Amino acid sequence: MMDFILPAIVIGPVLIGLLSFLFPRKMQWILFFLTNIVLLGAVFYIRDRQNLFFLFELSYFPVNKLTMGMAYSQLGWFFLAISTVATLLFSAFSVGFNDKKHATAIAPLWLILVGASNGIFMAHDWLWFFIVWESMSWTSLLIIGHGRNKSFKAGIFYYLLSLAGTFALLMSIWLIFRHTGNFEIGSGILFLAQASVRAPFYALVVLALFTLAFFTKSALFPFHMWPSLAHAEAPDDFSAYLSGIMIKYGIFGLLLVVIPVFAASPLHAFKAVSGVPLPLYFTGWISAVTAAWGTIMAIFSSDMKKLMAWSTVANVGYIGAALSTGTSLGYAAALFHTANHMFFKGAIFASLAAVKYRTGEREMHKLGGLAYVMPVTFITFLLGIIAAAGIPPLSGFASKWMIFQALFERKLVFQSTMIFFASTGAFLYLFRALHTVFLGQLPRRFAKVKEVGPFMSFSLIGLMVLMLIPGTAPGTLLKPINSVLGSMGFEQVKTGWFFVQGSTTAIDGGITTFAFVLAVAVVFLLFVLGGKKKKVEMLDNYTSGETPEDWNLTEERYHYGNKFYQPIEVLFKWVPLGAVEEKYRQFGNSLVRLGNLIHDFFQGHSAWGWQLVAGIALLIGLGVM
Amino acid sequence: MNQVILLIAIPLLVAFSMPLTGKLFPRVSKVIALLTLLFEAIWAGFILFNTKGAVSVVIGGWLPPFGINLVVDHLSGVVAFVVSIVVLFSIFFQLSSGLSKKPNFYMLSLLLVASLMGIIFTGDLFNLFVFFEIAGISAYSLIASGKNSNSSNGALGYLIPASVASVFYLVGIALIYSTLGTLNIAQIASSFSSVKPILATFIAFSLLTLVLLEFEIVPFNSWVPRAYQGAPSSISAIFSSGLALASGYVMLRLGVIVFNGGQGGFIRTGSFELGHALFGIGVITVIAGEIAALAQKDVKKMLAFSSVGQMGMVLVAFSIGTHSSIYGGIFALISHSFAKLLLFLTAGLIIMKTGKSKYTQWTGIARCSPLFGVLMLIGSLGVIGIPLFSGFWGKFAIIGSTVVLGKIGFIATTLILAASVVEGFYFFRLVHTMFETGEEKVPKVKANFAFWLISSLLVAVIVALGLRPGIIDGRLKKIPGELIGNAESGYVQAVNKQLKGSKK
Incomplete structure (x- = not known):
């Protein structure tokens, strides 16, 4: 059944969020609260309506018949329901919390984030999943940063890990697509289950990439240090959302793909x-x-x-x-x-x-x-x-x-x-x-x-x-x-x-x-x-x-x-x-040093000559290899 | 399609009349220059709209190899359209920004746009060289027209390597002429496989030295940071969004049609795996560019290195030479043009109004004038390739075509994506700094109507392409088919058909 209630649950908050940039701050928070009340109603309205979906086609050359969108799943609904209930309570808290002294301007972004979050739980295919997943990431970075340098430093740590994870997700999506020819989650799971017997290494690599994506989000080892930075430095009322709901996206992802693959693949795989x-x-x-x-x-x-x-x-x-x-x-x-x-x-x-x-x-x-x-x-x-x-x-x-x-x-x-x-x-x-x-x-x-x-x-x-x-x-x-x-x-x-x-x-x-x-x-x-x-x-x-x-x-x-x-x-x-944290930090510093080195490579007027030579030598070397 | 010559002739004509009109009516001449650019954009759009497939236009009735032909196909149409828009917006920005430039500045930019159009449409290698030289000469002077201490430095840093590389290019076309007796791209493409393998590789290197230099590929691109920093922001924008786009286009043309004979797959010249070399150097460029950008505090330098990284990714896509990788490369190039244009113009305006060129000094600018922060944010999202913004679809296709190339492809993809993580870091660092609450009071930055018009158009394009890649999909999806054919590419077929038709 094609219905517009799913896109309303996902895109509605995003649009309201964009619109609420225009309102004064107090209004933004009230709008945030009201939206969550409506969302709660909508979420319980769609309960058990198994065949609810909303799909649309995109014209995009590299993929033949690119269909993407949302579909109801029992797993998704469970996450949607608990997160909507929690979000409503958090939003009530925020309405009180953001008075003149404590106000942060995060309400519109938070609304967008809520929409993206709902989109994740209702994803029908990997492409949609990826799009809402990444939208969720960068909006949450801006919320965590909320204009404070210290908070941003904590947030960017989280975001970089998360970005690395989403890129792993991107690779695994394509690795599945190469064989199934579509982005559907269900057929991807089926393919991986079959591949676990025929090409176990391939299946394991894809699963590892997925797991990496979800581990970064859920802060499992060795990505365990970001909550202590990001959750702590985020706006106080947002920390509840971050720690309560956002950390669960990885769990949802694991349940969405990794667990079903193991359940569906034969025992001896x-x-x-x-x-x-x-x-x-x-x-x-x-x-x-x-x-x-x-x-x-x-x-x-x-x-x-x-x-x-x-x-x-x-x-x-x-x-x-x-x-x-x-x-x-x-x-x-x-x-x-x-x-x-x-x-x-x-x-x-x-x-x-x-x-x-x-x-x-x-x-x-x-x-x-x-x-x-x-x-x-x-x-x-x-x-x-x-x-x-x-x-x-x-x-x-x-x-x-x-x-x-x-x-x-x-x-x-x-x-x-x-x-x-x-x-x-x-x-x-x-x-x-x-x-x-x-x-x-x-x-x-x-x-x-x-x-x-x-x-x-x-x-x-x-x-x-x-x-x-x-x-x-x-x-x-x-x-x-x-x-x-x-x-x-x-x-x-x-x-x-x-x-x-x-x-x-x-x-x-x-x-x-x-x-x-x-x-x-x-x-x-x-x-x-x-x-x-x-x-x-x-x-x-x-x-x-x-x-x-x-x-x-x-x-x-x-x-x-x-x-x-x-x-x-x-x-x-x-x-x-603190060793893992320290290693990441050292790596970051080394990158900056390397960047300065590369930059110096461009300085000086005599550099160009041997650079041309080096370039041609590089071309020859790479070509022969 | 005969009217395509107007795209080159009109700006040349106006440019050459500028010294005179500029002396007599300095104000009017600037408006005329702008109108000419507007005409370019409209005309390029018109030509793109009417393109049905590759068409060759002979100039002056002289058939190749003696005469010069222009070729219009979907690829050149799209690229010309984007370039003309980029130049129009940048010069409009420059003209309306209140920084007075002499009429000569506009003359040079008209020369630049004429030569870029020539580079895009010409079907002749020597003609290509001439246009590259004109583009170079106008570019050196335009960089030098900047007001800061790096301007002449940057111009010189570009002039010398580019001149040397042109000599290489000249040697290359001399060798082609002596072996094949023609300099027409289509004719060379048909018979390039008959050239001795070693010679073919040598020729490819000679030609590519100049192209890769203009295409900002490491390590040929020593000119990039200083030139970008020294040039006025509008000119930096044209370099990043126009010149690089046109050079990428030439790279694709030469690589896929000439060297590879339009076969598709990794480019090979004789027995040399040129495609693998370009793939490798592309990956190196991505990494080097992004890491170098990470270390920059100067915003324009940062954006310049970011361009380098993006071009590396596009080169990787082109070197693979499959349908979807070429599509992804072109998509990425076009979206990069729009997003980087927005970034350069916004950054240029902020630098101009506040006099602060380092991002660390930008603390709190977006607190007072939030729209500038939003513009930088949208531009950044477009460049990084976040979904719902234009850059995503290009990157998505590129990753899709590199990750399936086996072990090496997997490693390369990982490296490219790791570099993208770095890219995400420095762009968000820049944007967030603008939103931070600083201690000192920041004056409000104001912009005029022209800037808001340009920037809102660019934002609309970036978001629209991100939401619906289908908007330009209809044109773009025909490009790979025209470049790669079973026997010959559509481009070569069109030219050869014309030659045969006129012989009868």
Whole structure:
């Protein structure tokens, strides 16, 4: 069925975005919010309309009958739906966030980005996928940069990796096209599955190129460092979108092409390690390493946005590991965690943005005690980190549990250990963030800080609800996920509204929630019945009566959040954690030096003579070769 | 098609009358020059519109090899049209920018456009040489007409190597004449395979030295950065978008029709794999150009090196010689012409108004005057080859034809794309710097109506080509078929048909 609702979902926001350049800033944000409401309606309107598509032909000589466009797919719809819900809440947050003091001019670009993002999820063919993918990349670069030199430096790092990835995508598209004669995703997968037997090397190269593209986007090793720069330096309200939604494009891509190829290719096509095809086993290890790496780096971060960015890297690592098991339980777990991470990381970044909105601080050891003055933000953050740490009854628990179940099913002991290490490490950094930002004592200069306004509170509360529901009733998300799995031809996971069956055991969200509520009630009772509490001034027990100013020291130095995990840092001192980053940087500097060298080659009036000779010699040499 | 001669004759005529009219009515003469350029654009469009296939036009009733013929086909029609538009826009920009130039400046640019038209349409190698010389002479003087310290330096840096390369070219055509007895391109093409392999290779090298020099291919292009930096921005724009386009056109003509006999596939002269050599040197050019541009702080130099990189990519496409690679190369050339023209004119205006030629000094310009930032952004997106902007479709076809060439092709594609990543970096760095909030207050940059007209037209072209490559597809898709034929290319057939027809 040819319908104009798909192009409206994709091109509509882009056009509104272009139009909204003309409006004043406040209007832009309201328009952004309204557009997202309409989008939400449209997305749920097209639910389960399997045969929805919008295709058009381009006249382009190198390709005979170039057809491109959008088509409905269950997988795409799932991503579209969760991202639209999240975007709506983020946009509500942004409406409140962008007042006179904090305004950034990113709303129109963000609208364009939303359109491109929807286009990715609804792609029918590679060419369309590529076009929206690249449009998404450069608009997001401009948003991350938002006119600050420092932010741009972080953003360009992300963009260059991403551009390298998109070019890998471009090559793989053509390598498939050479054999299939069209750009359709479905026929490409079929071709790759066949090629995995006939020409395994060719198939592997193409798959590797695809994987490279998606790994750069999702920040898997060795591209794991860009979120810590880009997510941290992006506009505060945009970080939630970046970390919640944009990092998932790579996961979507892997599910779109790489996973189906392995599912469709015959069993004997690849060597297998404990039932997992070797390439997937390899990506599984990369993901596990990413998870561990991200966790360690998060533990070391003292900047709260950086910390959460590293946590995102770790979570993408979990998702990648689940995907790499190659079982339907693993895919379900990956999809489930993708959705959950979208909401809880969105909630965490939004609440951090709220903190920064009121205090202007990002360094954790300069904050503290904000729970007393910003209760809604505090509870959002609390629920967010409970979900992120995977503690029942919040959403993160169910999905993490499923990830482990999937790993156990394949008996991937070492990967599970690594993920388990990462998951435990998550407690360390999440607790630190909670404790240093929201608990402890309120610095005097923040005594008059108030809770954020109604728009932002609405958004935060909405995100809380989205974290609570899938934790108590995993079926709300797992049932749509099951239909995704079914549409892709995989086995479905056994699940009810509350109940999920894993590979070794089953859990029930209702019971865990009940237990949790009971435990909280008991603890609260103890708290109320407990003895007298005494308030201690922040610096009382550190400075022994000296005033730090006499020694040219600031109060922050004595904050318990300062160098919180120094012992662990000492422990990991011998691990070259920043090495990859440093290598990239060195490479960039060498390129500039080389560029200067080439430029010097053009200087001087006598250069031309031997250049002509060199040119001819080069021609001869290359020709003979 | 006889009217094609007007494209060369009219600007020559007006140019030669300029010294007189310029003395008597300096203002009127400038307007006349502009009108002549407008006529060129309209006339070239008219000729392109009426082109149905390759047609040979004999000048003065003398048949080749004794006379000179002009050949109009889709390729020359398209290139001539784009070149005429480029020159029109650049000179209009120069004229309206308020920087007063003497009438001689306009005379020289008319000479330049006449010679470019000659280069494009002529069917004779010696005639090509003459037009290259005229183009060169006017170009040297135009560079030297710039006001900055590099102008004469740049002109000299171009003059000397170009003159030496022309001598090479002359030797080449002398050898052709002594072996084949003709200098007509079509006639040479039919019998070039009978030339001894070693001699054929030698001839190819002699001719290509000049062409590659004009085509800004590393390492022949030592003149590029200084000339671009020294010349007035409008002239830099003409170099990058007009001269380079015309030279690329000559490269394609000579390579595919003359040296390869219109067979398609990698160019071979005798037993020498010239195509492989050009492919390799193209890849080297892409990498060298983009990396050199990365290190530049001067905006015009950066744009110049970016042109070098783009030309390298086009050379790679031409050297492969398949239908889709030639299509991609031409598409990339044309889109580059428009996008680079926009970039040069916008950058030129900003440099002129603010006096700041380094991108690091451009902080905050687009905060005060956002439209300039948008123009630079769209031009950059067009050059890098981001989808939805014109450069993409050319690059897309080129990558599609290089990546399937086996292992070497795969490596070359990777290198080209890696260079494109570098390109993305320095263009976005430039654009973002303009949007950054700086400490010092930046004065608002103002432009006149002419600039907005030109730039909005160019933006429209870049975006329209990006959204619908089909707009020019109808013309472009016939080009590969005319260049490459089973027995002979359409170009050669057209000329030979005319010769036979008149003998009867």
